[in-house]
Amino acid sequence: MEKMLMKGNEALAEAAIRAGCKCFFGYPITPQTEVAAYLSRQLPKNGGVFLQAESEVAAINMVYGAAAAGVRTMTSSSSPGISLKAEGISYLCGADLPCVIINVQRGGPGLGGIQPSQADYWQATKALGHGDSRVFVYAPNSVQEMVNLVVIAFDKADEYRVPAMILADGLLGQMMEPVSFPEISANKTEKPWATDGHGNNRPHNIANSLYLKPDVLENSIWERDSRYKQMEMTETMADYYCCDDAEIVVAAYGASSRICKSAVKAARDQGIKAGLFRPVTLFPFPKNELKTACRNAKKVLTVEMSTGQMVEDVKLALECKIPVEFYGRTGGIIPTPDEVLAEIKKLNENKGE
C-alpha cells in the first residue's frame, strides 16, 4: 500500500471520513485546527457535513443531535475547548449516544499554552463530564495510529453506545510521518434507537438523559456501568517494547512514549535491562497487560508530559507491589530522551532497594 506523508491532524481527519463520519462540528483552536480545515475541504466532497459552530458548546451539542439522528459524527478540539465540551459529553454519555471526540492536548490550566502536553489525562479518563460517565480513551503515538485508532473509536463507540475520545497532543497533531490508509469496511452497526423519524412504523424513540425517579436513574447508570466493565474486560489495548526481561519498565503513552522508546533503546545499548510499556487505551486502562509487562520489573518509571496523572493508574494496577517512580515535564516542555535515560539509570542503580 502506498504511503503518503501527512500531518497527524490531517491523517485523523482523513481516517474519520474513511470510517464513515458524516457530520463534523468544530470550533477553531490551536493546535488541532488542521482537523477542521481538512474536513471543511474534504468532508462535503464525500457527501458529509462540515459545520463551524459558534462555540465549542454548540459544536458538541450539534454532535449530540447528529449522534441521536444515527449518523457517525465527530468533533475536535484542544484542551481548553474540551473543558467547554464537558457538558455535552456528559449528556452524550447519559443518552448513550456514540460519537468521536478528538483532543489534541496543549498545556493548561486555563489558556495555558499551545505547545504539546498530556495534562488532560485525568479529565479524559476519570471525569470528562459530570455524573457516573466514562468514555473510551485512545492514545495514539504515531500518525499511523491516529488513523487506526480513529477507525476503532468509531466502531467501538457504536458497539457500546459510549463516546470515544482520541487523546492526542500537539506534537502528534503537528508532526508528519508516512501513513497508509487501510481499506475500511462500512459500519454495520444497526441503530434501532436513533431518533431519525419513526416513519409511522415503530413507537417513538427518545434520546434522553433525564430520569427524575432515583431508582430508575440508578438502574440506567448500573446498566451503563456494566458496559464499562465489559470494556475493561475486552477492549484494552497496549504495546510492549523489550519488556520480557525488563527490570526497569518505563510506562508512557502518546508522544512521551516515543521519547521513552529512544531512551529505553539507549539504556539497552548501555546494558540496562529496560523496557517500555505503552497503554493504547487509557480508559479502559490495560491493567493486566501492565502486570504482564512488569513480571520481571524491579522498578517502574512513569513518564508523562504532566505533573503526574497516569502514574496513579499505574500504581493501582500494580497494587503497589513494585515501586513506581515518576518523571514528567509539563507546560508544553517535551522531555528529552537523555532526561529519561538519566532517570532509568538512576532507578537501575537503586533497583535492589
Next chain:
Amino acid sequence: MTDNILIAGFGGQGILFAGKILVYAGMASGKEVSWLPSYGPEMRGGTCNCSVVISDEPIGSPLVITPDVLIALNTPSLEKFINNVKPGGVVLIDTTMCDAKVTREDVKVFALPATEMADTNDLKGGANIILLGKLLGETKILTEEAFAKAVEKVVPISKPKLRENDMRALTLGMQY
C-alpha cells in the same frame, strides 16, 4: 543510522518547505522519516524551525534537540542551536542572513551566501534549497535522485517552473 536534522530561520524563508523536501527524499530512499514544525502564535516573520529525522529504523522522538545537522538561515537560529549540535555534526549557514561566527571546532561548518546566490541566479527565495544542495554535496545523506522525486511530490505538476528552479537551486548548492 539516524540523521537528526534541524532547519531554523525566520518564518517565510521556506524552513518547513525544506524540511518537507528532506522527508519526501528520505521516504523515496526507503527510510523512516518524521517532520515536526515549531508552531507559535505568530503567522509571519517570527522564528521558525523544523525537526526532520531520517532513519533506518522506526523513529522514537521526532523532536530534534541535539542535531547531527543544523541548517541555520539567520543569526538568532545559529546562536540558539549551535551549542546543541552533536560533536562531529554538520552545520550549514546562510552567510547572507547570518553574520555570527562558529567558534566550535568539533563540528564541520559549511558557510555559503545562499540568499545572495539565489538572488543573483533569479531564484528568489531559493536559499533553503541551495543549502540542501550543499548538504547533499557534502554528506551524501540522500541522493540527488531521491531529491528530484521529493520535488515532484512537493511541488505540484502545474508548476513546472518551480520544479525546475528547485532543481537548479539544488545544483547550485551542490557545486558551491
Next chain:
Amino acid sequence: MAVVFEKPHALTDVDLHYCPGCTHGIIHRLVAEVIDEMGIEGDTIGVCPVGCSVMAYDYFNCDMIEAAHGRAPAVATGVKRSLPEKFVFTYQGDGDVAAIGTAETVHAASRGENIVIVFVNNTTYGMTGGQMAPTTLPKQVTQTTPFGRDTAVNGFPIRVVEMLATLSGTALAARVAVDTVPHVKEAKKMIRKAFENQKNKTGFSVVEVLSTCPTNWGLSPVDSLTRLQEEMIPYYPLGIYKDVNVRTVREVNA
C-alpha cells in the same frame, strides 16, 4: 357516536405534568395539530429543553430528543444537518432561548438553519420556582427579584423575535399569544407557517408564544390571562416581525 373532540395523534397518552391554568398544554396541542394536519409525525424530530417543558419528549408522539439547557438549537442543527429531509423543531422557554442559549439561538437564526423554534415566553423560570427570566418585565416580582426587576441592576427584558428578525437567516419571526380564542387560532396559523417554511426550505422560523405561569405569578388562571393582556402584550406586541414570504409589520406600517 360521533367524535366531536379528540386528542391529536402527535400527542401521547401520558398525562401532562403542567400546573392548572398553565398554557403549555394549549401550545403542545397546537404543535401536535399542525404535525397531524401536515401528516409529518413519522418524519418529525422534536427537541425539548430544560425548563417546564423538559418532559415534553414524553408528550409528543414523534421521535424526541432531550437537550441540555439552552442547547436545543444546536442539537436541532445536528439533527437537521444529518437528516435534511426530516422536520425538526425545538420547544423552548425564555431562559433556554434568551439566557443560557442565546448564542445557540442567534447563530441558528444567522445560519438560516431550516428548523422551527417554538419559543414559550412566560416571563419567568417556572420549573425552578419562579426566578427572573431574560424576559421578566421591569418591576416584576420574582423569587430572585423580590423587590421587582430593577433595570439598573438587572437590565432590560429581551424582545427576542424583534432581535432575530434583524438577522438575514431568519425566514419567519412572529409573536403570538394563547390568551383568547382568536389569538389561539392565530398562534396555530403561525406555527403552521413555520413548519411550511421548513417544508419549503425557506429557513429559520421562530414563533414566540406569550404564555402564563399562574403558579409562579401568584395569580389565578383567569387573572394570569389578564396580566398577559395588560402587561405582557404592551411590552411584547403581537405580530409578524419578519416573514420572507410577505411584507413585515414594519414594512406595512412604513
